[in-house]
Amino acid sequence: MTLRLLLLCAALLPWLTGCVNATVDQMVFNSPTAGIGDASVVILGRRHASDYETEPGFIRCVGGHIEARDPSIRVIDELEFLNALYPWFEPRTAPLRPSDLEKLFEHRDVAEKFAALQTRYMIWIDGSTVRGDSAGSMTCGIGPGGAGCFGFGTWSDDASYEATIWDFTQRAEVGRISATASGQSYMPAVVLPIPIIAPVQGTACDSVGDQLLEFLSRTD
Amino acid sequence: MSGSMTTAPERGRWLAALALACLLAGCGTKQVVVESEFPDPVMNPLPLRLGVWYDNEFANHEFFDEASGRAESSWLVNTGQAQVELWQTLLRGMFREVVFMNGKPGPGQMNPLVDAVLLPSVDELQYAIPAHTNVKVYEIWMRYRFQLVTVGGEPIAEWTMPAYGKTPTAFMQSDEGAVRLAAIVALRDAGAHFATTFTRVPQVEAWLNSLPRAGGQAQVLP
Numbered sequence: 001m002t003l004r005l006l007l008l009c010a011a012l013l014p015w016l017t018g019c020v021n022a023t024v025d026q027m028v029f030n031s032p033t034a035g036i037g038d039a040s041v042v043i044l045g046r047r048h049a050s051d052y053e054t055e056p057g058f059i060r061c062v063g064g065h066i067e068a069r070d071p072s073i074r075v076i077d078e079l080e081f082l083n084a085l086y087p088w089f090e091p092r093t094a095p096l097r098p099s100d101l102e103k104l105f106e107h108r109d110v111a112e113k114f115a116a117l118q119t120r121y122m123i124w125i126d127g128s129t130v131r132g133d134s135a136g137s138m139t140c141g142i143g144p145g146g147a148g149c150f151g152f153g154t155w156s157d158d159a160s161y162e163a164t165i166w167d168f169t170q171r172a173e174v175g176r177i178s179a180t181a182s183g184q185s186y187m188p189a190v191v192l193p194i195p196i197i198a199p200v201q202g203t204a205c206d207s208v209g210d211q212l213l214e215f216l217s218r219t220d
Numbered sequence: 221m222s223g224s225m226t227t228a229p230e231r232g233r234w235l236a237a238l239a240l241a242c243l244l245a246g247c248g249t250k251q252v253v254v255e256s257e258f259p260d261p262v263m264n265p266l267p268l269r270l271g272v273w274y275d276n277e278f279a280n281h282e283f284f285d286e287a288s289g290r291a292e293s294s295w296l297v298n299t300g301q302a303q304v305e306l307w308q309t310l311l312r313g314m315f316r317e318v319v320f321m322n323g324k325p326g327p328g329q330m331n332p333l334v335d336a337v338l339l340p341s342v343d344e345l346q347y348a349i350p351a352h353t354n355v356k357v358y359e360i361w362m363r364y365r366f367q368l369v370t371v372g373g374e375p376i377a378e379w380t381m382p383a384y385g386k387t388p389t390a391f392m393q394s395d396e397g398a399v400r401l402a403a404i405v406a407l408r409d410a411g412a413h414f415a416t417t418f419t420r421v422p423q424v425e426a427w428l429n430s431l432p433r434a435g436g437q438a439q440v441l442p
């Protein structure tokens with residue numbers, strides 16, 4: 001009976017998650033009229049701020065979300081793109097406005113690389129997930145008879161991201177999406193710590209990914 | 221029963237030794253060897269035959285920061301190998317031909333004939349980890365000094381250039397791993413900064429304009 005209970009708890013543990021609130025704002029100026037065809041999309045993180053950095057993992061998550069739900073959309077890996085166009089998209093040199101692309105395309109080699117990659121949209125994501133207030137305490141001990149923890153901890157996470165969509169053919173910004181998410185995680189511990197984690201960054205990733213997917217898959 | 225009587229103290233001693241080892245490890249030197257491959261730059265090469273000389277200090281560059289208290293660790297960050305890898309890759313993409321010198325340019329030193337020789341060096345390197353700043357990023361900041369000289373060692377230009385790299389804290393990432401990543405970002409930034417500003421250094425610009433074949437063609441910048 002005890003074994004069954006333990007197995008049941010073990011099976012339910014991965015499903016224990018904290019609650020997350022998410023808000024999405026979308027502003028589309030000029031959406032595609034017939035999907036993006038054979039063209040590709042690149043998603044890049046903005047890394048200009050001194051006190052935070054858009055996480056590479058978040059960029060991969062959004063790209064994976066789009067590709068998983070619409071395999072016809074080709075998302076170029078961020079590092080692959082940065083390496084292919086080094087040194088023009090490093091934090092110091094990356095274009096800040098769509099009009100800066102004109103200057104960049106004056107370089108024949110850069111223009112040729114872009115043509116080879118068939119990039120139609122460039123999506124810049126700026127933001128991060130930060131750990132907020134935390135409370136509680138937990139004590140863990142180890143001895144010859146075993147180890148264990150006792151206590152309770154809780155903390156909050158806040159995610160805020162903004163995606164800006166540039167159209168290469170028009171050399172213009174065609175859409176802007178912002179997503180915020182916040183959630184509270186808990187960790188009670190009676191011998192074993194039981195993490196009840198709020199998937200804040202994952203929720204923000206899904207929110208941004210869904211909106212981008214809607215934009216890129218749109219066929220008016 | 222007798223078995224458990226003999227193993228419990230042994231287990232306790234083993235755990236005590238492990239705990240002591242963990243404590244001692246926390247006070248040791250954290251060593252970071254920066255290794256990476258860098259991408260070829262996408263740019264029209266300058267029509268120059270450039271010589272390069274890396275002195276031993278640059279090719280084996282390392283930075284040591286001694287711990288200021290018992291609770292802190294000393295740091296040894298070795299960037300020499302990655303520096304050479306970066307500058308070799310970058311300069312080969314920036315110039316029509318890059319030649320490595322036999323010795324430091326100067327009177328009497330036999331070297332291949334080139335338009336100019338570049339001598340890079342790292343003037344200063346600083347790092348910051350979240351324990352220092354309470355900001356959840358790891359940072360590396362470097363200041364380079366470049367000398368552009370003739371084969372005979374006469375100065376053409378000398379300038380300094382900063383480079384900066386940071387990486388956010390990440391779950392399950394060690395301090396060493398994060399500092400290594402920040403150093404790689406800083407090296408990429410150094411390459412990007414150099415590639416996009418080389419021809420704008422006033423002394424370099426004047427020298428390029430004085431070369432009959434390079435006048436007006438040495439366009440690297442957007």
